[in-house]
Amino acid sequence: MTEIDIHGDVTVDQVELSDELAGGEGRATTADVAEYALWLGDDALILSQQLGAWIARAPELEEDVALGNIALDLLGHARSLLRYAGTFDGRSEDDLAYWRDEPEFRCAWLFEQPNGDFAHTIARQLAASVYQFELYSALRSSGDATLAAIAEKSVKEVDYHRDHAVQWTLRLAGGTDESRRRMVTAIDDVWPYVDELFGDEPLTDRLAESDVAPRPSSLRPGFDEVIDAVFAEADLTVPAGYVSSGGGRRGSHFSTLGYLLAEMQVLARQHPGATW
Amino acid sequence: MVTAAQRVSTRSTTEGGDATSRARAIAAAVKDPEVPVLTIEDLGVLRDVRTDGDRVTVTITPTYSGCPAMDVIRDDLILALSEAGFGDVDVRLTLSPAWTTDWMSDAGKRKLTEYGIAPPTGRAAVGPIKLSLGVKCPRCGSLDTREVSRFGSTSCKALYECRACLEPFDHFKVH
Numbered sequence: 549m550t551e552i553d554i555h556g557d558v559t560v561d562q563v564e565l566s567d568e569l570a571g572g573e574g575r576a577t578t579a580d581v582a583e584y585a586l587w588l589g590d591d592a593l594i595l596s597q598q599l600g601a602w603i604a605r606a607p608e609l610e611e612d613v614a615l616g617n618i619a620l621d622l623l624g625h626a627r628s629l630l631r632y633a634g635t636f637d638g639r640s641e642d643d644l645a646y647w648r649d650e651p652e653f654r655c656a657w658l659f660e661q662p663n664g665d666f667a668h669t670i671a672r673q674l675a676a677s678v679y680q681f682e683l684y685s686a687l688r689s690s691g692d693a694t695l696a697a698i699a700e701k702s703v704k705e706v707d708y709h710r711d712h713a714v715q716w717t718l719r720l721a722g723g724t725d726e727s728r729r730r731m732v733t734a735i736d737d738v739w740p741y742v743d744e745l746f747g748d749e750p751l752t753d754r755l756a757e758s759d760v761a762p763r764p765s766s767l768r769p770g771f772d773e774v775i776d777a778v779f780a781e782a783d784l785t786v787p788a789g790y791v792s793s794g795g796g797r798r799g800s801h802f803s804t805l806g807y808l809l810a811e812m813q814v815l816a817r818q819h820p821g822a823t824w
Numbered sequence: 825m826v827t828a829a830q831r832v833s834t835r836s837t838t839e840g841g842d843a844t845s846r847a848r849a850i851a852a853a854v855k856d857p858e859v860p861v862l863t864i865e866d867l868g869v870l871r872d873v874r875t876d877g878d879r880v881t882v883t884i885t886p887t888y889s890g891c892p893a894m895d896v897i898r899d900d901l902i903l904a905l906s907e908a909g910f911g912d913v914d915v916r917l918t919l920s921p922a923w924t925t926d927w928m929s930d931a932g933k934r935k936l937t938e939y940g941i942a943p944p945t946g947r948a949a950v951g952p953i954k955l956s957l958g959v960k961c962p963r964c965g966s967l968d969t970r971e972v973s974r975f976g977s978t979s980c981k982a983l984y985e986c987r988a989c990l991e992p993f994d995h996f997k998v999h
Contacts (some may be wrong), residue, residue, distance in 0.1 A: 663825025
């Protein structure tokens with residue numbers, strides 16, 4: 549074969565690679581499955597967007613790279629999940645990311661907690677990644693082929709995210725007086741939003757009965773086991789105090805989400821149809 | 825978890841064997857834009873090539889969910905196969921079975937080392953324990969190395985440094 553300059557004069561029409569996701573040859577056939585994919589996709593999307601804000605601001609260069617990589621993984625998960633959710637009513641992943649307003653987002657409150665200081669981001673990462681690891685591990689055996697494929701792919705990446713969050717939790721909690729004070733404060737501030745992740749809803753009950761998704765409550769023991777081990781080693785305790793009722797799955801959100809969406813959506817809304 | 829024993833090899837249909845093997849050879853030669861010494865076959869990203877007349881269907885799998893190289897690889901596949909006379913090129917992405925470094929070819933691992941990237945060692949595992957042998961410095965060969973950051977210049981690499989020659993280097997993570 550003669551050597552050709554493949555990036556020469558030939559142009560390739562931009563085709564959405566994601567339209568051809570296998571496993572996702574399938575379409576979400578029920579409103580329940582689409583809604584569930586939206587929940588998970590929004591969790592990943594909002595966390596990804598928040599982590600991206602750390603790039604060039606993290607305590608050290610390696611951490612810029614780490615948080616950027618984790619954000620990229622999460623964005624990949626969000627794209628797969630939102631694409632799948634959109635197949636139910638003909639919306640694209642971009643429609644869902646850029647053209648919904650706050651009440652239409654379904655992320656749990658943990659994911660929209662602000663970055664805060666580095667310890668807050670790590671506390672949020674610890675809860676989020678341990679939860680997602682348990683969730684995707686269980687979802688691998690979903691009767692829904694697309695959700696199972698996305699989970700199988702995602703769980704390997706979330707495993708790294710979990711390891712990263714655990715290492716930093718141990719380091720901050722066992723570091724200086726100042727780093728420990730900040731880590732303890734961050735756990736106190738973030739932990740009220742953990743319970744919402746494990747609350748069973750009518751939707752998850754129906755999906756559990758049809759073997760599509762695990763009951764959130766069934767993921768709690770695995771989550772607690774990991775967190776208890778980490779906290780024991782870090783000499784931290786699970787805060788006993790205020791527990792948020794949550795409301796993200798119903799479209800109720802903190803005002804912080806509005807600012808986050810404004811930044812995330814501004815380009816798509818000012819220049820509809822723009823590609824880059 | 826996918827083990828080496830369950831390794832899915834790329835298949836070709838028997839019909840149109842010549843066209844298929846030609847299409848396969850072209851597809852297999854497409855390079856990873858981020859690690860240009862590796863082809864998508866070396867990486868285990870190329871999963872399947874099938875032809876039907878001048879129609880060719882290529883199936884690839886992403887290394888990591890957010891890997892931006894996938895779009896480029898897709899375009900490169902279309903361009904290379906179109907140049908070779910295939911009129912209708914369809915590139916499909918599959919997520920399952922999930923990509924693992926267990927699929928990387930030995931030739932790919934050699935090429936990585938020559939390029940200055942430590943190849944993946946050991947076998948992939950999800951969970952608390954990753955079976956990994958020492959990471960050898962691709963420059964001086966020393967095993968006295970340490971991980972600086974689990975995350976590196978791309979999703980698939982970690983940043984290491986060698987205590988013997990003091991040089992930093994990338995390590996292609998076991999995944």
